[in-house]
Amino acid sequence: MTPLLSVENLSIRFRGDGPAVVDGISFTIGEGEVLGLVGESGSGKSVTSLAILRLLAPGSVVSGAIRFAGHDLLQLSENEMRARRGREIAMIFQEPMTALNPSMRIGDQIGEAVRVHHPEIPRGEVRERVIEALNDVAMPEPARRYSDYPHQFSGGQRQRIMIAMAVVNKPRLLIADEPTTALDVTVQAQILRLLRDLRERHGLSMLFISHDLAVTAQTADRVAVMRRGHILESNTVDAIFHHPQDAYTRALLAAVPTMTTDRSRPLATL
Template identity: 70%
Template sequence: MEDLRVRFGDNEALHGISLEIAEGEALGLVGESGSGKSVTSLAVLRLLPPSAETTGRILFSGTDLLTLPEREMRSRRGREIAMIFQEPMTALNPVMRIGSQIAEAVRAHHPELSRAEVRTRVLEAMHEVALPEPERRLRDYPHQFSGGQRQRILIAMALVNRPRLLIADEPTTALDVTVQAQILALLRRLRESHGLSMLFISHDLAVVAQACGQPGDHIAVMQHGCIVEHARAAELFRNPQDAYTRRLLASAPTMHTDRAKPLATLAAVEGRGELPSG
């Protein structure tokens, strides 16, 4: 992204941000609510409402997505760039069997495939995300799965067409911490086996650190529509440069946090800008 700017009427939500994701790398985008994380991801897929005015450039393998005709953009969406969202229940159709939903994602980009070929791909995708008994569960509806399993179904749908970039906007926020850890481990494994690039969004630095923990991965910190810090993940945790990043780190629990006291909120550490001892 180069100088990406998004305006909703008088309100400018993104003030000209520039970010880069190399092939096979993950970029973690972290920041408080309303900082512009989702607007950034929706801009990449050109899914913002018509009221949004977007300028700048979004280069994907050298092509500026912002100048593509809608027809060409549609063929890239889901096939080259896929997205998973926060709330797996609302992203799935409640009255459609999950096998049919994954099959629909395949057929949208591969109308030439036979029924049997589509079915093979659906089963492979379900197997890949470790959904138990895929053959039997193809015919089940979303409500018959747990929250973690529903998120696995969405990941299967996102990856079934072998995209090169996966955008994950708070994909684990609705899940409890154990299931969250399983989904993050799954994403790590799939990134390795597919050579996927990933834009991973969360308000939670600890989650971003788990998702973007490979040596080449980067983290960008957003505040009020600007990128305030952008560094290699390890470097950001070792040596945060920006005062806001320091406050984010200071508001997270550590091994040394006194559990008898409430955690410091961002507002409480605001202004002090110092890191807790240890």
């Protein structure tokens, strides 16, 4: 079966004569599949996701192909891209507070995401969709919280609002860039459970980006390990954990604490 997303030999430079910050990477995501993209800071994870959404700054040079549902996204016009961004491909960012408008009621913000793509839908129905999305992300009392402002929510609830905004248009692909890094461990576990739930209920495909292999293993079916703009290896979560091929993957694994980790020893580095 053709994958939903197929990234082929993708390279990214911020200037025509600059270094390739992403250097010829390839990966696929099938319908309903979750791919984890793991790697250290600066390895090129976020710029890869921004390239998929075509949100890189003007002047950056992107080559290769990004095939999504039968089209090479790199070849689409800006209008064709806008019709897909936020509708077929949605993104949740790491910092929910900076991505939400502090002076707008959260129901209206989520509703904006609907109206951008469906101006024809009457107000009452937009409201129904927003409440359904808030229900979907297990927000307590969604009809009452609709009229509250972002500062009236906890960090974990704000991340739920961001996820509601991303899924309200029922996208086919969700890109989650470090969706839990800013949260404490308990809330992180709740958000990961929520993402797994959404995937099961809606058959969502996902690109799950994290520097944390343990977190990724809880969410992804397959993992691609990235370093310095390259994908070193990609495999099922099980194979990555039990038969890592690359020395860097082994170092990442050695940094994952287990019940038997000797906490007095320093973490492995490369």
